[in-house]
Amino acid sequence: MTLFKVFGFSVHAYGLMLAIAFLVAIFGVGKMAKKYEIKFDTIIDLAVWVIIGAVVGARIAYVITEYRYFLAVPWWYIFMVNSGGLAFHGGLIGGFLTGFWFVKIKKIYPWKLADLVAPFIALGYSIVRLGCFLNGCCYGKISNVVWALRCSANDAALRHPTQLYSMFGSFLIAVILFKFRNHRRFSGFLFLLYIGLYSIMRFIVEIFRQSPMVFPFLSIAQLVCIILGTVAFGLIWFFERRDRKRRTGIDAASEFQR
Secondary structure, three states: OEEEEEOOEEEEHHHHHHHHHHHHHHHHHHHHHHHHOOOHHHHHHHHHHHHHHHHHHHHHHHHHHOHHHHHOOOHHHHHOOOOOOOOHHHHHHHHHHHHHHHHHHOOOOHHHHHHHHHHHHHHHHHHHHHHHHHHOOOOEOEOOOOOOEEEEOOEEEEEOOHHHHHHHHHHHHHHHHHHOOOOOOOOOHHHHHHHHHHHHHHHHHHOOEOOOEEEOOEEHHHHHHHHHHHHHHHHHHHHHHHHHHHHHHHHHHHHHHO
C-alpha cells in the first residue's frame, strides 16, 4: 500500500513502519546504553549490521516457508525483496548472529546488550505488524467473528486480522520486558524471555493464519516456535538452576567459615 509520494518516490506502508521500528530501536537502545558507556556511534554501526543480517535472514526464512511459490517462478525471484516478502523468525536469527559478531569484535559483552535490545525488538515488531495490516499482507483465515476484516484490496472475504493480533501481542510483550529491564538475573535473561514469549504469542496467532503446514495440525512457523520456545525457556531454567546452586554453595561456604 502506497501511503504518499515524496519527490516522485512512493512511500509504502510496510517499508515506512519498518524504518520507524529501526529508528525507535536505535535511539532507544542508544539512550539506555549510555549507562554502560557504549557510544551512540557504536549503536549506529551495530544497527547497520543488524539490519543487513535481519533482511538476509528474513528473506531466506521467507523463501523456505513459501518454497512452493518459489518452485513455480524463475530462480531470481528469490532476490526480489518486496513488501511482505520477509519472515520474522529468520530476521531475528540473522540479526542476532550479525549483531553478536559485531559486539564480539568491539569487545562488548553481547548478552548484556541483548537484554537492552530485547524490549525494543518487541516494540519494533509491533510497529512493523501495523505496516503489514496497512499493506494487506500476513492476514488470517476466513472468519465470521464480529471483528473480521477485509484485509486485502484483492480479496473481498472477511478474515481474522492476525496482523493486529500480532501487533497487540507484541506490544504486551514489550511492556512485560520493559517492566523487567532492571532484573538481577543472569545476563541474557531478558533476551531469552523475549524469544520464549514471542514463540508462545506467534504459535497462538498461527492458529488463525493461512500458513504452510508440516503436519495437518502444525504449520512450519509453529514448529519453529516450539523449537525456539523450548530452547529459550530451557536455557532460562538451566542458568537459573546453575545460579541457585552457585548461591547455595557460597552461602554454605560462608556458614562453614563462621
